[in-house]
Amino acid sequence: MSIYFIFQIIIQCHFIYLVILTLTTGWSFCWLLIRVLMWSPLVLNFNNKHTLKIDFLMLHLYFLLPNKGKVWSCCPKNWKSFSSSCYFISSKQRSWKESQENCSTMEAHLVVINSKEEQDFLTWNLNKSHDYFVGLSDPKGQRHWQWIDQTPYNQNTTFWHPGEPNRVQERCVVLNYREQWGWNDIFCAHVQSSICEMMKIYL
Ligand SMILES: *[C@@H]1O[C@H](CO)[C@@H](O)[C@H](O)[C@H]1NC(C)=O
Ligand SMILES: *[C@@H]1O[C@H](CO)[C@@H](O)[C@H](O)[C@H]1NC(C)=O
Ligand SMILES: *[C@@H]1O[C@H](CO)[C@@H](O)[C@H](O)[C@H]1NC(C)=O
Ligand SMILES: [Ca+2]
Ligand SMILES: [Ca+2]
Numbered sequence: 104m105s106i107y108f109i110f111q112i113i114i115q116c117h118f119i120y121l122v123i124l125t126l127t128t129g130w131s132f133c134w135l136l137i138r139v140l141m142w143s144p145l146v147l148n149f150n151n152k153h154t155l156k157i158d159f160l161m162l163h164l165y166f167l168l169p170n171k172g173k174v175w176s177c178c179p180k181n182w183k184s185f186s187s188s189c190y191f192i193s194s195k196q197r198s199w200k201e202s203q204e205n206c207s208t209m210e211a212h213l214v215v216i217n218s219k220e221e222q223d224f225l226t227w228n229l230n231k232s233h234d235y236f237v238g239l240s241d242p243k244g245q246r247h248w249q250w251i252d253q254t255p256y257n258q259n260t261t262f263w264h265p266g267e268p269n270r271v272q273e274r275c276v277v278l279n280y281r282e283q284w285g286w287n288d289i290f291c292a293h294v295q296s297s298i299c300e301m302m303k304i305y306l
Contacts, residue, residue, distance in 0.1 A: 190225065206300075246268070
């Protein structure tokens with residue numbers, strides 16, 4: 104048997120292994136692959152670093168060779184993909200802080216709206232009768248707006264409803280529908296739906 108042949112078998116076994124994991128765990132294939140590539144102890148228990156290196160190499164070869172130079176990117180299952188981000192729309196009602204904490208357990212943060220295109224993409228997927236927390240707040244009540252990921256607040260890319268923001272006590276921002284989609288400042292302790300955002304994962 105040539106080395107090449109053995110190589111092929113190993114790669115195929117890996118593929119089948121991943122397919123089985125995909126079917127049995129309900130994770131999306133791409134996401135699962137990421138976990139494997141990240142050597143997550145959740146998915147596989149490798150014996151030593153040597154096997155890890157081989158696995159890493161195999162998986163890269165398996166996916167990169169047939170796609171010569173094409174970049175693979177993906178979002179976890181049930182997340183929506185737009186540009187270089189993934190979004191999770193949660194209809195569960197939580198305070199702003201709890202919403203952010205929930206995003207951060209998923210390695211994400213409350214959505215940071217960087218453009219009209221991003222906001223339009225999101226609103227296509229939202230329910231007009233819900234309010235969605237975004238990652239914008241005024242922690243000190245000085246009308247000094249801050250994005251959760253430190254993106255500078257740019258007055259040119261804001262989508263406040265007419266008459267908003269209106270009250271200094273309202274320090275957290277929701278995206279909601281009033282004839283059209285826009286932003287409103289509300290009390291941070293109010294419970295609302297939310298949107299999480301994370302960077303797309305590139306292989
Ligand atoms: C975060 O929210 C999602 C959806 O609302 C839920 O499935 C998940 O269990 C939550 N995670 C935690 C740690 O609360
Ligand atoms: C939108 O939310 C309302 C109230 O929670 C719900 O009754 C309705 O089914 C939702 N619509 C969609 C399309 O999910
Ligand atoms: C906002 O828009 C004005 C006018 O178009 C422009 O002069 C300014 O540089 C912009 N500010 C930022 C931060 O992009
Ligand atoms: Ca964004
Ligand atoms: Ca308000």
